[in-house]
Amino acid sequence: MITSSLTLCLAIGWVAKREDRDGLRPLTYCLALHALTYCLYALRGRIPDLLSVWVANVALVSAFSFLIHAVGVFLERRISRWVLLTPVAVVALGFAAFMSNISARMAINGAVFLVQELILLGHLARALRESRGRGIYLLTAGVFLFFLVLAITAIAELSGSERIQSITDPTLAQSLRFLSAFVSLNLVSLGFVLMTKERADERTRQMAMKDKLTDCWNRFRIEEVAQQEMLRLARYGTPVSLIMIDLDFFKAINDQHGHGVGDQILKDFAATVQSCIRNTDVLGRWGGEEFIVLLPASSYFVTAAIAERIRAAVETAEHANGIRITASLGFSSCQSSDSWDAWLARADLALYRAKAEGRNRVEAEMPLLSEDSPSAPGVARLIWSREFETGNRMLDQQHRQLFEQANQLLGAMTGGASRQQIADRVASFLLAMEEHMLDEEALLEKLDYPDCEEHQAQHRRLIERARSLLERYARNELDLAELLHFVIYEFSAQHLLIEDGKYAPFVQRLTLAGR
Template sequence: MPLLAAHVPTMLAAIIVCSLMMAASVALVGWGRRREGLCHWAAALLANAVGHVLLVLRDQIPDGLSIVLGNGVLSAVVSGLTVAIYRFQGRTAPWAVLVIPPVLAAASALAFAGSYAARVACVGIVLGLQFAWALAATLRYRHTTVGRGWWLLATGLGLEALVLLVRSAAALALRGTEANLLQSSGLQTVMFLATLSVVLVSSVGFVFMSRDRADESNRVLAAVDPLTGVANRRSLIAALDRDVGRALRSREPLAVMMVDIDHFKRVNDVYGHPAGDQVLCSVVNVLRERVRAQDLVGRYGGEEFMVVLPDTSLAGAEQLARALCRAVADSRCHLPGGRSGPATEIAVTVSIGVFGGRLEQGDSWDMLIAAADRALYQAKENGRNRVEVATGLRRPAGAATAHGDAASTPPGSPSRG
């Protein structure tokens, strides 16, 4: 027996056991997460165990089961893995790519039942091309896949595709050196090790992909306002705190705007809360279209938004605020008609408070928000649909510390709306 040859039945048994264990593990992880493709992957691993059981029973069961059905099942396994990958990407796999290969694999095994080399070559080409297709599907959408799990998945798929195609060529070149599948050889060892790697490495990679996506979704939920799609209060404060530190080090100016929709309660009362949600999104779109890429727009709370403007002077921030105020006033929120009534256009305006300039040691993010907030209240008192500017920083009575929420309502201030 060659030095590199391993006992084939033992390797087949290892593949069967690993497939069953990984199938159970992936199914447990994917329970209730059908859109992730994990259940499809688990089903494919279960079929992989069945296919290898049929192979290991060669000469103990009819050849139609061991050879023909066994090879067809193994091809169906790759189809199942491909379905799982497509499902994870939110796509539907082409039925021809899934159905035709198993039929070809079973037909090839039947046609060359008496020639081991020809059978290995034909079935190996079918399976190798299937793995190559699954690899291509993985790589095509790699930029939309977060994390590094796809590297493990692609490595396992690529290795198996390469080994199968090389084995097919070697089977024809070394015809006659192997009498059947269960005969040990170095080539057989490499092939079954590659198969084991797909069961282990690619499965772990696929699970990691699902976990990384869940982590990214949780990160987005923690940082983004679900209605408007902009930063929420928590991520706004974190970004402003970071920008304050950078502005103190670089001595560059920093500006903050507090933007509040005028008479927003009236919109909800007259048109309903769904219309109010559309107004919020419409105002956000106007803001985002007119700020720079490095600026940050976020929802501070209710109908109030904050705009963080790094490296921006007070004069520049005031000019932008007036442009935003005019743009919102000129825009219209379109409400489609329906059972509740005809299509409607809602005109809205905003009031904006601005603070900007160079910061000094001891200045903090909550002081900037409080200053812009005071200017916003002044804009409300002066008639709304206007911009007011805060010229200095001071901590109002009762304001939160730098480690808490910024003061939003100075004592005695009128209500917003």
Template sequence: MTVVRPQGREGVDLWALGLLAHGGCYVLYALRGHAPDWATVVLANALLSSAFALTLAAVAQFHARPLPWWRMGLPVAAALLLFGWHVGDYRARQMSAGVVLPLQLLLTLWALWRPQAPGQPRGAWLISLSMGIEVLLMGGRGWLALSGRLDNADLLQLSPTQAVLFMMAFVTIILASLGFILMTKDRADAANQHLAAYDALTGVVNRRALLQVLEREVAQAARTASPYALVLLDIDHFKAVNDTRGHLAGDQVLRHVSQVLRARLRGQDLLGRYGGEEFLVLLPGTDLAGALQVAEGLRQAVQDAPCPWSGGSIAVTISLGVCAARPHAPGCAEALIDAADQALYAAKQAGRNRVQHGPAPQCAAGMS
């Protein structure tokens, strides 16, 4: 699973522009009575609608989707038209705001969760909570205006209803922004964890993560007296590929071999890049006979699948060393790797493209 996104494409810039539009809206609200109505009513509410449009765009960009231009532009155009038409009618303006603005927020919530929920749900839930509150506030305000129960006062006049709505609007803006920041942080953390555990070239786990899993599983096998096996393999004549075809061809061979190996392994097995052209396969709960069968299947699969390259193909083979044992001590991982390494050396000495197994280390009991 790919979690790394291109820098600057998380939607943060668009969200920040939305906050600026929000701020501009409230500055114009504050100038009510000191500036023309077209600025403090029409332009102010168009900025508020634009802020919600930019929020929708930020969510779309966070999900790496195309910007929904018509869903962004139509509500802003409607806000300009409705507030321009009803510039002198406070009640009509509140009814218009109670329809257009909640609709924009609902479109944003839909984009946040559909067609697929975000992989970073903590921030998404915070955004949903804050926007849900704002939908209720704005929709309730429009309903009060429609029913004639909204006091006929501008936003910044300190009636109890207006004061509560004003403060709640600021709280929901802050909560939604915190939620978006949390989503981007969670994604960055997931990307860092992925980079720390996976090899960037082949997509399999790297040596550090592989050894951590090995230590844990060997300790588990020692506690339960279960068999455990390793397969250490090396791509034959890999240096010749780099020398004759170039390092890009060598990279392609590494990717190709890792794909072939992963396709042949069981769900509980783990493949990792051990170093250079070497791969290590962890086979929990596997005895020697089973490990040899797996290793031979891997060898045959790689031999039968030449690596595509530059309109042709590169023949690839691997040599494999197998070690299988019943670990007696949790600290047996290094000894198992050493035994598999010795078996791999024997396979190369015997002519490559073959499987060899070696004796179990002293910290484990061998299996026939």
């Protein structure tokens, strides 16, 4: 025990001697006091009891306090001095009062250690919910092991099955106590060192994914988050969108004012965008003066509002030398069938339209939405076009009717209708949607459409999601924006136009062939 404690103390102390942001220094003090405690225990009977009993146990409880402090430093949580010093004071005063009564001393020691262990386990339990690393598990296992043995030895002492007369008594309880202390010492120390290594690795990883100039995420991180959100969309149906932003005429600023001014404007611009988005949104620099904002759990219409907020904030911000800039923005929402490249390409195309139409504007990905709303582009109404026709009169008529119902629903949602009125309209819309799906499936089966089963599976997923959203909306668990996103974007845009559009050439060929 002494050798292990000193070895770990010297090794960890050498690592922490220059800089300690992770609690390694108080861990070093913990190990030093641990070594001192067992040195004094080993000398029991050959040195005064004041040293081998009183000083040894005060040192041991102080070691635990330093361990709690080390965990607090690592977790960046302030632990009260009273929590750290009260156990030391209780042991110091208690042992001074009961120097001749080992049972009383054991009871005091056990009670204090159990309280300290519970405090430590409480902090570790919270950390386990927040940590992805493995070091925290080793540390928690070490602490819990010692806690368990303390509880067992305390029960044995209280029940009278084990009576300890000296710290060196070779009883089963003492053997378990020392063995668990030795194992815990190594688990706690290795776990703590592994936690600091994992944190250092994470810091390095974070630095590697940050743009040095603007402190935004770089392309690697953006793509990583995007893939995670696409998986979440596929599994849970949670919408996710992205905004591409390009600074207008930025090259002219660099040419006229120099790259130093240009760099500062990029920093200011990033700060402006960051102030317009939510904590869950991810801002990244895609390259040069082009940026991307990923918006998890954001519908098409929420994204439209945020994009417009960014555009207005950029336009009104003033930079050094009185310089003002504008930005063009294009946005798109991810579709369940999208690849990252396809999703990004639609946002890029929308950005291209924004620049082509005069810059300092927001463009949406979907041309089917009219753009006569001053507050958010593309939310006024759905526009039917002959290019959406499948070639089957019944299906096209149903599609147009669904478009009209979606527009009526959109008008109710944006016109101040009550929740019950909106819920009733949505229920009516879903009924028409299901009837259309049944007719469509019957026709595709009759025509032997090759992907009929997959199309039917899409219908089942849409119906299930629609019913779930309506139930959550009725229980006041869902806001209007997500319901609107499903009706207008997921069903009307993605399914009616994109998925149904896939079978249109097949139906048209058979129609021309007379089937």
